[in-house]
Amino acid sequence: MVTLEDVARQAGVSLATASRVLNGSTRQVGADLRARVERAADELGYRANMAAQTLARGASNVIGIVVHDLTDPYFAALADGAMRAAAGEGLLVMVGTTHRDPEQEIAYVATMNAQRVRAVLLAGSRVDDPQVTGRLRRELERYRSSGGRVACVGQDLLGVDTVAPANHEGGAALARSLAGLGHTRFAVLAGPPHLMTARDRCDGFVAAVKELGLPEPRVVHGPFDRDGGYTAAGETGDATCVFAVNDVMAVGALAAYRDRGTRVPDDVSVAGFDDIATLRDHVPALTTVRLPLADMGARALELALAAGETTTVDHVAGEVVLRESVRDIR
Amino acid sequence: MVTLEDVARQAGVSLATASRVLNGSTRQVGADLRARVERAADELGYRANMAAQTLARGASNVIGIVVHDLTDPYFAALADGAMRAAAGEGLLVMVGTTHRDPEQEIAYVATMNAQRVRAVLLAGSRVDDPQVTGRLRRELERYRSSGGRVACVGQDLLGVDTVAPANHEGGAALARSLAGLGHTRFAVLAGPPHLMTARDRCDGFVAAVKELGLPEPRVVHGPFDRDGGYTAAGETGDATCVFAVNDVMAVGALAAYRDRGTRVPDDVSVAGFDDIATLRDHVPALTTVRLPLADMGARALELALAAGETTTVDHVAGEVVLRESVRDIR
DNA sequence: ACAGACTGGGAAACCGCTTTCCGGGGAGGT
DNA sequence: ACCTCCCCGGAAAGCGGTTTCCCAGTCTGT
Numbered sequence: 001m002v003t004l005e006d007v008a009r010q011a012g013v014s015l016a017t018a019s020r021v022l023n024g025s026t027r028q029v030g031a032d033l034r035a036r037v038e039r040a041a042d043e044l045g046y047r048a049n050m051a052a053q054t055l056a057r058g059a060s061n062v063i064g065i066v067v068h069d070l071t072d073p074y075f076a077a078l079a080d081g082a083m084r085a086a087a088g089e090g091l092l093v094m095v096g097t098t099h100r101d102p103e104q105e106i107a108y109v110a111t112m113n114a115q116r117v118r119a120v121l122l123a124g125s126r127v128d129d130p131q132v133t134g135r136l137r138r139e140l141e142r143y144r145s146s147g148g149r150v151a152c153v154g155q156d157l158l159g160v161d162t163v164a165p166a167n168h169e170g171g172a173a174l175a176r177s178l179a180g181l182g183h184t185r186f187a188v189l190a191g192p193p194h195l196m197t198a199r200d201r202c203d204g205f206v207a208a209v210k211e212l213g214l215p216e217p218r219v220v221h222g223p224f225d226r227d228g229g230y231t232a233a234g235e236t237g238d239a240t241c242v243f244a245v246n247d248v249m250a251v252g253a254l255a256a257y258r259d260r261g262t263r264v265p266d267d268v269s270v271a272g273f274d275d276i277a278t279l280r281d282h283v284p285a286l287t288t289v290r291l292p293l294a295d296m297g298a299r300a301l302e303l304a305l306a307a308g309e310t311t312t313v314d315h316v317a318g319e320v321v322l323r324e325s326v327r328d329i330r
Numbered sequence: 331m332v333t334l335e336d337v338a339r340q341a342g343v344s345l346a347t348a349s350r351v352l353n354g355s356t357r358q359v360g361a362d363l364r365a366r367v368e369r370a371a372d373e374l375g376y377r378a379n380m381a382a383q384t385l386a387r388g389a390s391n392v393i394g395i396v397v398h399d400l401t402d403p404y405f406a407a408l409a410d411g412a413m414r415a416a417a418g419e420g421l422l423v424m425v426g427t428t429h430r431d432p433e434q435e436i437a438y439v440a441t442m443n444a445q446r447v448r449a450v451l452l453a454g455s456r457v458d459d460p461q462v463t464g465r466l467r468r469e470l471e472r473y474r475s476s477g478g479r480v481a482c483v484g485q486d487l488l489g490v491d492t493v494a495p496a497n498h499e500g501g502a503a504l505a506r507s508l509a510g511l512g513h514t515r516f517a518v519l520a521g522p523p524h525l526m527t528a529r530d531r532c533d534g535f536v537a538a539v540k541e542l543g544l545p546e547p548r549v550v551h552g553p554f555d556r557d558g559g560y561t562a563a564g565e566t567g568d569a570t571c572v573f574a575v576n577d578v579m580a581v582g583a584l585a586a587y588r589d590r591g592t593r594v595p596d597d598v599s600v601a602g603f604d605d606i607a608t609l610r611d612h613v614p615a616l617t618t619v620r621l622p623l624a625d626m627g628a629r630a631l632e633l634a635l636a637a638g639e640t641t642t643v644d645h646v647a648g649e650v651v652l653r654e655s656v657r658d659i660r
Numbered sequence: 661a662c663a664g665a666c667t668g669g670g671a672a673a674c675c676g677c678t679t680t681c682c683g684g685g686g687a688g689g690t
Numbered sequence: 691a692c693c694t695c696c697c698c699g700g701a702a703a704g705c706g707g708t709t710t711c712c713c714a715g716t717c718t719g720t
Contacts, residue, residue, distance in 0.1 A: 001476040003706055014670045019708060024500045027709095030668065050444045051390065052706035054381035055675050062424070070413070071406045071607065080401045083427055092441060094392070095425045097413055111422060114380045142375045146331040226611070255611045277401065281556070281585045283613035333676055344700045349678060357679095360698065382676035385705050 002044045011040035023048055031281075054116060061078075063301070064112035064177065066105055068124040069229030072248060073276040074293065078123045078153060081297030089305065098124075100224075102132045109139045118147040119304035123297070125197035129282045133157060151304035153296055155196045161303035162313045163296045166229045167197055170289040171204030171243070177320045178241050178287075179212050182330035183269060186217035187239035189232040189249050191224040198224055201245040201273055217243075226252035229291060232259060240268060241326065247272035247279055250286055254325070262282035275321060285323035291316065331443045332374045333422035340363065341370035346542045353378055366425065384446060393440035393631065396435055398454040402555075402578060403606040404623065408453045408483060411627030420633065428454075429646045430554075432462045435549065442478075449479040449634035453627070455527035462486060481634035483626055485526045491633035492643045493626045496605075497527055500619040500648030501534030501573075504601055508571050508617075509542050512660035513599060516547035517569035519562040519579050521554040528554055531575040531603055535632045547573075556582035563587060570598060577609055580616055584655070595657035605651060615653035 191198030229252025244250035250272030258295035275290035389580030430436035559582025574580035580602030605620035
């Protein structure tokens with residue numbers, strides 16, 4: 001393993017000079033020495049040891065992103081947006097996946113703290129468990145107190161810079177749109193009761209339906225993934241319109257109806273939430289609430305990096321997108 | 331920022347003892363001192379500085395994964411498999427995305443070398459450009475010569491441990507299956523000519539078709555993504571069966587036919603390659619060649635970590651999966 | 661020609677941790 | 691009782707860089 005000292009020796013200069021030439025410094029170095037060092041580094045195949053640099057400089061150029069599941073297009077889009085933004089800043093990215101285990105999330109924050117990453121991005125819904133949230137907050141506080149920056153995509157529950165999708169409002173807006181098409185009997189595939197994203201969307205939807213004077217929707221809980229949607233779709237009763245609180249669940253629901261011979265949208269209308277990219281080619285095209293996922297990821301990075309004293313909360317509105325999966329029954 | 335020294339002082343022990351207690355060592359430490367150190371660490375909120383550990387130990391517990399595009403389910407599945415395997419080994423993961431720029435790939439290898447990651451996983455097709463491949467090889471060599479481990483998912487072109495999907499054979503097997511259903515006029519949505527994965531699949535398919543004595547398929551080149559498939563689908567002439575060299579392109583092709591009123595599989599049959607997970611709910615269900623993506627990612631990590639002297643090349647067979655998107659026209 | 665301001669180069673302290681090496685004290689053998 | 695061996699605690703030497711500080715040499719201005 002070739003070190004800076006090797007380079008300096010080969011070039012016949014001091015360590016200090018070699019460092020200044022190779023790893024950017026405010027100080028000038030004479031042209032001839034500079035050339036000698038560069039040549040030596042090239043000949044020897046020198047690569048700076050980042051660990052040493054991080055230690056000496058006291059700051060790394062790595063940021064950490066913690067997501068639930070990379071194979072979920074929602075998180076992939078979020079992470080991709082953040083990664084593009086990071087690349088633009090010359091930062092490297094460490095990704096951790098929790099597979100929805102809150103303990104893992106806490107563990108990752110601890111690890112990234114140990115890595116002294118410049119910033120940590122937490123993507124994904126909070127769970128409604130003060131116990132767990134408290135532990136996460138403490139771990140984050142520990143990280144922030146030693147200079148770390150944190151941003152979060154999701155509910156504003158951690159006291160950090162947050163990009164908060166307007167889940168409640170999105171659900172409500174969707175409900176009004178669907179009611180506008182003549183639907184009156186709704187069901188909600190609501191995901192797990194403790195998952196705040198799921199609950200906010202469901203609550204917003206239900207509240208709007210009630211506000212319109214329509215019968216209260218039937219709410220079916222279940223896992224937040226495709227199979228959860230598939231299963232929950234079996235219990236929607238006589239609803240003419242079903243709202244799955246995310247697109248992945250909606251896709252599962254569509255599959256369930258297809259398997260069962262229930263036609264969408266003729267027999268039942270279906271809507272989701274997120275507008276994930278792979279939906280673009282789904283049949284039938286899914287009505288949903290669009291969230292600018294990549295932008296949200298990029299924005300979260302931006303918030304984390306901005307050295308502001310005040311914590312910012314960005315609310316991101318969703319846009320209802322009506323497509324084939326719902327029928328106008330007026 | 332609280333350091334080990336702070337902990338040691340607070341506990342009234344030496345640096346050495348504190349280190350031995352907190353960061354695992356073969357050496358024993360007496361129960362009372364151990365307890366004192368642990369309490370001090372907890373009170374102070376100590377987190378080891380990984381950069382310092384990495385420097386002192388001369389080895390990090392981070393691995394690097396370089397993929398083309400995380401939002402592509404193919405790479406997401408690969409990365410997820412590798413990440414699960416890494417988590418099992420107690421390793422952290424740094425992910426780099428190249429967005430298909432070979433220069434970026436080389437740059438990432440250099441960066442990960444600088445990070446002294448334990449291993450680098452290169453996922454994704456090689457390009458047919460000896461110039462670029464040579465530079466990448468040199469960069470990898472530089473990394474390996476200082477003790478780094480490398481594995482690759484794709485073509486065995488880099489002289490490193492490789493998990494090589496049987497693209498040629500998979501394409502051929504698919505061709506034979508489709509011919510078995512009575513198809514004789516084929517077209518291939520072949521992706522970019524210089525991308526080896528695309529070319530191998532296409533070549534295998536074409537070779538098998540010719541071997542069967544059928545007319546040579548029309549080959550349409552284009553980008554390797556959804557839109558590439560969409561566009562290329564416009565030039566398939568009178569083929570009764572179209573093979574897109576990956577699933578994402580096939581989905582694009584299906585969309586194109588749908589938009590144009592061409593029915594699949596009634597008017598034209600379509601097949602893809604990879605069997606990405608989101609396909610499960612596509613309509614019509616896509617015929618494809620299944621690759622065990624998550625396993626391949628995990629296997630690549632395993633190869634990279636195994637300290638073997640010889641470089642291993644694992645060939646992974648694909649399995650033809652016939653689904654609704656192709657019609658039996660016998 | 662000379663004081664004073666710059667300029668670029670090198671020695672050495674330091675970043676936070678691991679680990680070797682050394683030493684003191686208790687246990688075990690005779 | 692005495693000697694050896696083992697066990698555990700601490701001092702200190704790195705790991706590979708960055709950066710401060712000092713110094714010699716070169717420019718300026720007068």
